[in-house]
Amino acid sequence: MENNTIKSLIESQKDFFATNKTKDIKFRKEQLSKFKTALKKNEKKLFEAIYKDFRKSEFETYETELALLYGEINLALKKINNWARRKKVRTNLANFPAKSYIFPEPYGTTLVIGAWNYPYLLSMNPVISAIAAGNTVILKPSEISANSSAVMAEIINTTFDEKLFHVVEGGVETNKFLLEQNWDYIFFTGSPYVGKIVYQAAAKNMTPVTLELGGKSPTIVFADSDLKMAAKRIVWGKFLNGGQTCIAPDYLLIEEKIADTFLDLIKSQIEQIYGSDFENNEAFTSIISKNHFERLKYFIDNSNVYYGGDTKSEINLIEPTILYPVSLEEKVMQEEIFGPILPVLTFKNIKEAIEIVRKFDKPLALYLFTKNSSIKKQILNELSFGGGAINDTILHLSNHKLPFGGVGNSGLGSYHGYEGFKTFSHFKSILDKPTWFEPFIKYPPYSENKRKLVKFFME
Numbered sequence: 377m378e379n380n381t382i383k384s385l386i387e388s389q390k391d392f393f394a395t396n397k398t399k400d401i402k403f404r405k406e407q408l409s410k411f412k413t414a415l416k417k418n419e420k421k422l423f424e425a426i427y428k429d430f431r432k433s434e435f436e437t438y439e440t441e442l443a444l445l446y447g448e449i450n451l452a453l454k455k456i457n458n459w460a461r462r463k464k465v466r467t468n469l470a471n472f473p474a475k476s477y478i479f480p481e482p483y484g485t486t487l488v489i490g491a492w493n494y495p496y497l498l499s500m501n502p503v504i505s506a507i508a509a510g511n512t513v514i515l516k517p518s519e520i521s522a523n524s525s526a527v528m529a530e531i532i533n534t535t536f537d538e539k540l541f542h543v544v545e546g547g548v549e550t551n552k553f554l555l556e557q558n559w560d561y562i563f564f565t566g567s568p569y570v571g572k573i574v575y576q577a578a579a580k581n582m583t584p585v586t587l588e589l590g591g592k593s594p595t596i597v598f599a600d601s602d603l604k605m606a607a608k609r610i611v612w613g614k615f616l617n618g619g620q621t622c623i624a625p626d627y628l629l630i631e632e633k634i635a636d637t638f639l640d641l642i643k644s645q646i647e648q649i650y651g652s653d654f655e656n657n658e659a660f661t662s663i664i665s666k667n668h669f670e671r672l673k674y675f676i677d678n679s680n681v682y683y684g685g686d687t688k689s690e691i692n693l694i695e696p697t698i699l700y701p702v703s704l705e706e707k708v709m710q711e712e713i714f715g716p717i718l719p720v721l722t723f724k725n726i727k728e729a730i731e732i733v734r735k736f737d738k739p740l741a742l743y744l745f746t747k748n749s750s751i752k753k754q755i756l757n758e759l760s761f762g763g764g765a766i767n768d769t770i771l772h773l774s775n776h777k778l779p780f781g782g783v784g785n786s787g788l789g790s791y792h793g794y795e796g797f798k799t800f801s802h803f804k805s806i807l808d809k810p811t812w813f814e815p816f817i818k819y820p821p822y823s824e825n826k827r828k829l830v831k832f833f834m835e
């Protein structure tokens with residue numbers, strides 16, 4: 377899309393927002409229902425496009441993208457009346473006899489920038505919250521998942537009035553131009569590197585942002601845990617979507633005394649879940665591009681392969697791979713992996729495990745496998761991370777009651793469910809006062825008696 381066309385699109389969204397139409401709850405519900413119908417009607421197209429991008433199966437696309445989107449729309453439709461109503465709060469004595477309210481109001485015209493790894497979920501989930509909260513939206517999906525981006529543009533741009541919601545396709549240059557415009561809110565999902573660019577661009581106009589970023593998410597396994605179940609849940613979480621999940625276990629820390637036993641269990645779980653013919657297993661997703669494939673292959677070629685390591689370059693496929701033993705100095709431990717490669721390190725005691733995790737930026741997720749409540753308490757108390765699970769991986773994301781987001785280098789702000797509605801709303805505080813009473817003590821001339829009364833009413 378031409379830059380001038382983008383500019384007039386933004387202007388038309390601003391004009392539309394100014395009509396107050398998006399503030400009508402009935403209107404928001406109609407748009408959300410329309411969204412769901414359009415996605416349902418076009419499921420086949422959505423499955424085909426994402427398969428072309430990285431051979432992602434229908435089952436996984438439904439399970440990890442569409443089902444979550446439908447759940448988010450259904451929840452918003454059910455709760456929006458409650459979420460959007462003004463909330464009365466108590467008034468303090470000093471303001472007697474006023475009433476106090478909090479009004480959620482939409483920000484206005486918002487920009488949502490998506491990542492490629494769950495192209496539908498990460499692009500459209502924030503949009504559901506933005507529309508539920510009464511905003512207009514321009515969505516820029518990732519150009520790297522080009523087919524998914526194109527099908528979203530086709531479905532959305534033929535379903536919605538562009539003044540409310542429109543997809544603008546494009547790469548880095550388009551994104552840069554979009555970021556130069558004056559938005560009321562920017563919601564970005566992607567790498568910490570681009571997150572900083574977005575944050576800087578937003579600062580120019582004092583635009584509030586949510587940054588959903590990434591990092592190296594640790595998985596810590598203690599000897600007392602249910603080892604077989606731990607191996608099963610780690611294998612599922614790590615290799616889902618070909619390992620291209622922002623909250624996938626990035627590296628594994630195993631208590632030293634169970635390392636061999638646990639690695640055996642991991643190996644047999646990989647074989648049970650994916651079989652030996654990973655190439656023809658529809659549950660195994662390819663790497664998104666040749667560049668990403670080569671980046672990952674480097675890790676395999678330059679580390680100790682304990683299991684797997686096979687690749688099929690024609691279809692950018694990498695076998696579930698375990699690297700062990702691995703040292704903290706290796707390149708695979710210096711950056712987010714974002715692929716089906718699991719480096720394994722060991723620790724002697726909880727202190728050492730905590731020290732290793734602290735060597736990295738605050739991660740997006742952390743997974744802990746133990747039955748011991750004092751270990752749980754210590755890890756949760758001493759380590760900072762976006763969110764996570766105890767004795768499971770990934771699934772904290774699927775509970776809409778849990779705000780989803782990072783901290784520090786892994787992000788800023790959160791969403792999902794009511795949290796998403798709050799993210800796209802400004803909460804306007806109002807004190808509503810009658811005029812029949814006015815305390816004389818706030819006015820000059822000041823006196824010691826007035827000071828005492830102020831102290832009584834305000835402290």
Ligand code: NAD
Pocket residue numbers: 489490491492493494498516517518519520546547548551552565566567568569570571573587588589590591621622623712714740782787
């Ligand atoms: P990315 O940062 O490369 O790209 C994200 C978006 O930014 C794309 O739409 C792209 O067009 C745009 N972009 C890229 N370079 C740009 C530049 N120089 N200037 C302006 N815009 C630019 O991220 P990605 O490769 O699509 O996704 C992978 C990263 O995203 C990983 O770090 C992963 O952990 C993270 N991620 C986080 C979440 C989350 O929910 N927190 C979810 C998925 C992915």
